[in-house]
Amino acid sequence: MKQRLVMVGNGMAGVRTLEELLKLAPEMYDVTVFGSEPYGNYNRIMLSPLLAKEKVLSEIMLNDLDWYQDNNIRLYAGRQVTQIDRVHKRVIADDGTEVEYDRLLIASGSDPFLIPVPGVDLPGVITFRDIADVNTMLDAARDYKHAVVIGGGLLGLEAANGLMKHGMKVTVVHLLDSLMERQLDKPASTLLKSHLEQSGMQFAMEAQTTAILGDERVQAVKFADGNEIPADLVVMAVGIRPSIALAQQAGIYCERGIVVNDTMQTFDPVVYAIGECVQHRSNCYGLVAPLFEQAKVCANHLANIGTSRYEGSITSTKLKVTGIDLFSAGDYNEGEGDEAMVLQDPASGTYKKIVIRDNKIKGTVLYGDTMDGSWYFSLMREGTSIADFRKTILFGQHDVGDAGHGDVARVMSLPDSVEICGCNGVCKGDIVAAISKQGLFTLEDVRAHTKASSSCGSCTGLVESILASTVGEGYSAAPSKQAMCACTEHSHDDVIHAIKEHQLKTMPDVRQFLEWKTPDGCASCRPALNYYLLTKWPGEYADDSQSRFINERAHGNIQKDGTYSVVPRMFGGLCTPSDLRAIADVCDKFEVPEMKVTGGQRIDLFGIKKEDLPAVWKDLSGAGFVSGHAYGKAMRTVKTCAGKNWCRFGTQDSTGLGVQLEELTWGSWMPHKFKLAVSGCPRNCAEATIKDFGVVCVDSGYELHVGGNGGIKVRVTDLLCKVATEAEVLEYSGAFIQKYREEAHYLERTAPWVERVGLSSIKAAVVDDVEQRKALYERFKYSQKFAQIDPWKARAEGEAAHEFMPLRIAG
Amino acid sequence: MKSNWIEVIALEAIPQLGSRVIKTEASNIAIFRTADDRVFAMKDACPHKQGPLSQGIVHGTTVTCPLHNWKIDLASGEAQGPDEGCTNVYPVKIEDGVVYISLSAVVAAA
Secondary structure, three states, X not given: OOEEXXXXXXXHHHHHHHHHHHHXXXXXXXXXXXXXXXXXXXXXXXXXXXXOXXXXXHHHEEEOHHHHHHXXXXXXXXXXXXXXXXXXXXXXXXXXXXXXXXXXXXXXXXXXXXXXXOOOOOOOEEEOOOHHHHHHHHHHHHHOOEEEEEOOOHHXXXXXXXXXHOOOEEEEEOOOOOOOOOOOOHHHHHHHHHHHHHOOOEEEOOOOEEEEEEOOOXXXXXXXXXXXXXXXXXXXXXXXXXXXXXXXXXXXXXXXXXXXXXXXXXXXXXXXXOHHHEEEOOEOOOOHHHHHHHHHXXXXXXXXXXXXXXXXXXXXXXXXXXXXXXXXXXXXXXXXXXXXXXXXXXXXXXXXXXXXXXXXXXXXXXXXXXXXXXXXXXXXXXOOOOHXXXXXXHHOOOOOOHHHOOOHHHHHHOOOOOEEXXXXXXXXXXXXXXXXXXXXXXXXXXXXXXXXXXXXXXXXHHHHXXXXXXXXXXXXXXXXXXXXXXXXXXXXXXXXXXXXXOOOOOHHHHHHHOOOOOOOOOOOHHXXXXXXXXXXXXXXXXXXXXXXXXXXXXXXXXXXXXXXXXXXXXXXXXXXXXXXXXXXXXXXXXXXXXXEEOOOOOEEEEEEOHHHHXXXXXHHHXXXXXXXXOOOOEEEXXXXXXXXXXXXXXXXXXXXXXXXXXXXXXXXXXXXXXXXXXXXXXXXXXXXXXXXXXXXXXXXXXEEEEOOEOOOOOEOOEEEEEEOOHHHHHHHHHHHHHHHHHHOOOOOOHHHHHHHHOHHHHHHHHHHXXXXXXXXXXXXXXXXXXXXXXXXXXXXXXXXXXXXXXXXXXX | OOOOEEEEEEHHHOOOOEEEEEEOOOOEEEEEXXXXXXXXXXXXOOOOOOXXXXXXXXXXXXEEOOOOOOEEEOOOOXXXXXXXXXXXXEOEEEEOOEEEEEOOOOOEXX
């Protein structure tokens, strides 16, 4: 017989747990759900749009009644569980229904808090928590004039805004002197208040409600100072509390919420709890993202897999209150010893504040323009030093191109036919439809279902904005720790650290030590592990070609028709007539359909059949060429300008230095592709300041620039330092490259890496600390001994022949 | 089901977690070997945009297409996750370390 799982509560967190559980173990349980409302599971965040009549009920349903039926879940909708009998392992509902359980999941959510004043039980006094409340408000708006909302938080303001839209005269009563004090600092709160006043909302600030007056129905609200204001409807929105009465009565240990451990288990091992009713490591959460993380963990344990843990969440809030974008995270009220940076533009209605201590962001408040919220949040979460860009931080992330701007209001007004993701041709309408039909809540979900922002990622901001505007304002983009992939809970840093600290030398060792969930990983973690091991143990670790993406396995670029392209290395971009003749001969012999000069000053031969590759390489190798690595997460090219041998402006021998740099670095595997350039003078014809490592020659020496990128997001390099000799250029470049190779995450280019770890920390190791620089350089040169064995020559001579030789069968 | 078994190659000649391509007159067939030495064969064309699945990374009993990262189940030929599509699979067997394929019986049609 199947085990019986009973869930108390039918809200977003609970049903999400069931969905995750059905994915993991669809046949494991006989599931019964009790929900006090007569509906399926709906998106509670969308109650405000429902009130404002921007949405209808069917649009905010996440799981309708058919869903329960289709999944064989017994739903008692409209019935409230009144008792949990832990001795007999059963629950009892208000209508006498009794259901026994083997495991119980409490997802009772939270209760709105009612101020204990006389008259609170009068008709016309309600809270704002469920669909019934919305219906009461809509009815009142039709029949009455005066509404009073008690509570100037998010929920209160949303209720007030909705009621105003239906023609009511609304006064918001707030106990404190500033609105939304849990999300906003005082200046932002003042801006919000004056905006709302302009739209006609009235306020009674620092007003303590002492009584609600009326006979048959509410008629007025009375304050401590004796004043009264007329009211036909009173909405109490002063806060919520975890709903724990049922659990307490059953003797389950509670504090503010139901106390759970990292597996979402309560003090009774067969009873789990999840969502707003829960207290985990002293925190209670009310945002969607952390609750869904909990759901994932809880499902993992209910399915008896037992591998995941919930370790708490750092949350940020991105909201839209009555048309105003707000973002806040962390401690945004500065304390002693903190610094605050503020940018205020009354004309455009924006306000930004960042609170800083020891050059790290402690908190932020953004009003009106929340575009950089997720950037500030990630700097805060990673503890990145902002010392290098203090002067410009308030102006936003300078390297984000226009495509990345996440402006919710603008996105909302776009027609459905507008293309959002240029790589995969996904329109706004497709994304909205997928989000609402499939019940998507995270960026990863949207990527999986629509492919939007899953290729180059430059439209991520737009997709997040669409997500925010479609699922509701409580959407929070806050992942706690980013796992490497679905095979593990561990992050890239965890893996790099473990390989080093525990001397892990093979992929099975890493997977076993870090408790991988899959026996041989996936297409996303295998190349990463292979890279980390290769970099940490050069000459010792045996490269696993089956963990290489096809381009690196076949040492050519796969094209969309399954043929390959071949780019021979031309050091520094220099070539001779016989080089070009040899390339031309190869093209004739193998009937290469197209040739092209690449952006990195090399020659690309397209359309070569895979089985011809070894023969092509044999000819190229015979003419003195080695692999150009145009296909790999590897050192690609050194681009050079003419230099002082020919150019009248040239200050140094840029081509000669470029050749030396390429001879030093060719063949090295990297976290991502890596490009260099050498310009002979500050006119910078080789475009060195958008390369991963760029050299700009000047009369007195060489400027070294790092972290540039000319791709999706153009980023100009940061100046690392200036050196006097070519030998120093080589040493500094090798040291920089090695630090990047050892510390960056796989598939992280230098631009985001430099921003994540901070230029100062790179300077400290590569420029200021002579010994560390020399040690890095030595490690790089050592690993190059093994990397500079030409893979083309080896394959031309027969290595890995099976990779290239097709099979033929009779029949 | 009628099957005419055709000898392909020794199991050892297919790399573990890797593949070989069989050229036939009609189309290419990808033949995969898992970490635990099971063998699967399917048309070497992803249901999405006909990417050569033989060039993908094999993990468990799944291959990830090299062009756009669709994940195809080796046994059924069906796309996994939210993607939808299916590619032809062919019966294979191993006898005395030699892999045989049957082209006459197509298990699932696209």
